Amino acid sequence: MKMGNIPDHVVFKYLRKNKKFPHIFCPGCGHGIILGALIRAIDNLKVDKNKIVMVSGIGCSSRAPVYSDFSSFHTLHGRALAFATGVKLANPELNVIVITGDGDASAIGGNHFIHACRRNIDITTLVLNNNIYGMTGGQYSPTTPVGGIASTAPFGNIEKPFDICELANGAGASFVARGTAFNVTAMIKIIEQAIVKKGFSVVEAVSQCHTAFGRRNKMKSPVEMMKWQRDSAVDIRAWDKLPEEKRTGKFKIGVLADHEYPEYTHEYQKIIDRAQGKGKEVKK
Amino acid sequence: MANKERKMLLQGNEACALGAxxxxxxxxxxxxxxxxxxxxxxxxxxxxxxxxRFIQMEDELGSICACIGASAMGRKSLTSTSGPGFSLMQEGIGYACCTEMPVVIVNVMRGGPSTGLPTAPAQGDVQQARYGSHGDHEIIVLSASTVAECYHQTVRAFNLAEKYRTPVIMLIDEVVAHMRQNVVLPDAKDLEIIDRKHPQVHPDWYHPYDNENQVPVLADFGEGYRYHVTGLIHDENGYPTTVTEEVTAFIMRINRKISENVDDICRIEYLGSARPDVLVVAYGSVMLTAQEAILKVKEKHKLNVGLVRIDTLWPFPDQLLDKLIDKVKKTCKKIVIAEMNFGQVYREIERINRGRLPLDAYFQVNGELIQPDAIYKKITGVKK
Incomplete structure (x- = not known):
């Protein structure tokens, strides 16, 4: 990649021309890397820009859609999936991609999250998990590890964290995968698969927030946080061979679940056909 | 084709659905x-x-959010709820105001506060409908007192939502919602239907939240105009802003698009004597009670009674009522306001009246419909 080539860089094809920069992400944040991975996945799949709707909630992660040149919906805290459900059901031919965070998806929006999984509506959801409420300055979230220090857990977090992928799989999502900002090439492939999949897809994207999480938890720089991702993420194929005692403090990445479930808008079309008397034998 | 007027026996809720x-x-x-x-x-x-498309969501906030999402795709959207669900929807209502997404909400008022009286009527949400969502915004709220009005006001709610790109709330009460009446609905083809305008310019020249237009021309997502929608205060392109001039322009416009069009939005209906001795103000099912009370007054007393039905609750019809009070103040001895709350409309009338006429009120908050006798006594001053 030559420097002189920047205008041809794939990401520039998808940046909004009339949006004022800089973006709001801190230097070293993982969210930009993941947004970049999403854009590369979309570019690889050659999806029509006009047929993509990005929906997000509230938080650092949810600011990602404003920079990219798609129809974008920055909604209410926790409600991105409820909006996205309306978007997709109203116009099933659109590709609906939701960008949300750990707090947005699994705390305030936890109910919408499990019901979107259960309905299996064809939406791709990226949960940018940085284990903290970054935008409000570092309060503990449902994915902050036990013992983790946060501005509202100065003595250490005592709440057991959610495993977002287990939650999604248990609630009925048809595609569940996890990647990290460090393993970015794998992340691009995972997002491609998630977009192509007909049904509700969840990609947990492990991201770093050294500003609000790392600095309180012995990982002062983004580099230290990415080293933590490198050392903790285990590919699903290697995970199964890993003895139980070596799994402590580690997490698996890759495609964790891939099911064939009936998709909601497809099923609803059958309702429309039935209500309109189509597909029935017509007596002459 | 022949005129397809439909004679039907309907309840208020069904009429709202058919109107939609x-x-x-x-x-x-x-x-x-x-x-x-x-x-x-x-x-x-x-x-x-x-x-x-119909979907049963996991809660009321999710419901209004799904409706706003569908509205951005160009579909006219409706949600319906009651008391506790209406409280949950408030955040979504504010979002629809800020993003200027048309959506209609039917709130069938039941006894409150909290879970309250789920099967009993009340009118306790009038001020909540106006001020329930945080921040300064205007809102359009309509009422209905009969099954036929439920139908026509729902049609009007959609028209106003599309015309002004704003959420519109229909406030009806449990009695109106469940009451069955014979109605004749018009042929749907004869209705005046307003649809939102779509942009005609090239996408590069498109400013979705252009403050030059009082009501912005918003494209449906998927049409080729790739713009941004946010509940943050935004500039003419829809991008977040904290620049004072841009914030001011936006806030003033979303408020003015309603407040400067009250002539179009506000409606009251005046029934009865042109030279009333007593003026009665009512809305919703209390309207029916008031009519019954007035019949009894006519039988027994030489009193002329005027009756005002408030069809647009918000923006409150200040000018219309102001003119009316001026018109009747020579003959009118008092204004009687009856409602199933502790004075949510009364205080608005008090504000507009500016002491011109004595006010009297009948408030009832016990889950029962107001009985005609209660209003009869207020009109006549007869104690028994």
Whole structure:
């Protein structure tokens, strides 16, 4: 990649021309890397820009859609999936991609999250998990590890964290995968698969927030946080061979679940056909 | 084709559902709650027949959010609820105001506060409908007192939502919602239906939240105009801003698009004597009680009574009522306001009246419909 080539860089094809920069992400944040991975996945799949709707909630992660040149919906805290459900059901031919965070998806929006999984509506959801409420300055979230220090857990977090992928799989999502900002090439492939999949897809994207999480938890720089991702993420194929005692403090990445479930808008079309008397034998 | 007027026996909730369909509603998201559920039930059956979509969401906030999402795709959307569900929806209502997404909300008022009296009527949400969502914003709220009005006001709610790109709330009460009446609905083709305008310019020249237009021309997502929608205060391109001039322009515009069009939005109906001795103000099911009370007054007393029905609750019809009070103040001895709350409309009348006429009120908050005798006594001053 030559420097002189920047205008041809794939990401520039998808940046909004009339949006004022800089973006709001801190230097070293993982969210930009993941947004970049999403854009590369979309570019690889050659999806029509006009047929993509990005929906997000509230938080650092949810600011990602404003920079990219798609129809974008920055909604209410926790409600991105409820909006996205309306978007997709109203116009099933659109590709609906939701960008949300750990707090947005699994705390305030936890109910919408499990019901979107259960309905299996064809939406791709990226949960940018940085284990903290970054935008409000570092309060503990449902994915902050036990013992983790946060501005509202100065003595250490005592709440057991959610495993977002287990939650999604248990609630009925048809595609569940996890990647990290460090393993970015794998992340691009995972997002491609998630977009192509007909049904509700969840990609947990492990991201770093050294500003609000790392600095309180012995990982002062983004580099230290990415080293933590490198050392903790285990590919699903290697995970199964890993003895139980070596799994402590580690997490698996890759495609964790891939099911064939009936998709909601497809099923609803059958309702429309039935209500309109189509597909029935017509007596002459 | 022959004129297809429809003679039907309907309840208020069903009439709201039919009004929505005839207004072009093609999306409904809701959550079951008494006494509004019949609207959802009716539309779950009717919407797929016309290619519309129905979804039962996991809660009321999710329901209004899904409706706003569908609205951005160009579908006219409806949700219906009651008391507790309406409280949950407030955040979504504010979002629809800020992003200027048309959506209609039917709130069938039941006894409160909290879970309150789920099967009993009340009118305790009038001020909540106006001020329930945080921040300064205008809102349009309509009422209905008969089954036929439920139909026509729902059509009007959709028209106003599309015209002003704003959420519109229909406030009805449990009695109106569940009461059955014979109605003659017009042929849907004869209705005046307003649809939102779509942009005609090239996408590069498109400014979705252009403050030059009082009501912005918003494209449907997927049409080729890739713009940004946010509940943050935004500039003419829809991008977040904290620049004072831009914030001011936006806030003033979304408020003025309603407040400067009250002549179009506000409606009252005046019935009865042109030279009244007593003026009665009512809305919703209390209107029916008031009419019954006035019949009794006519039988027994030489009193002329005027009756005002408030069809647009918000923006409150200040100018219309102000003119009316001026017109009747020579003959009128007092204004009687009856409502199933502790004075949510009374205080608005008090504000507009500016001491011109004595006010009297009958407030009842006990889950019972106001009885005609109560209003009769207020009109005549007879104690028994």
């Amino acid at each position: 369909l005839d207004a072009g509603c093609r999306f409904f998201a809701g959550y079951p709650i008494t006494p509004s559920t019949e609207i959802a039930e009716k539309l779950s059956e009717e919407l797929p027949k016309v290619g519309g």
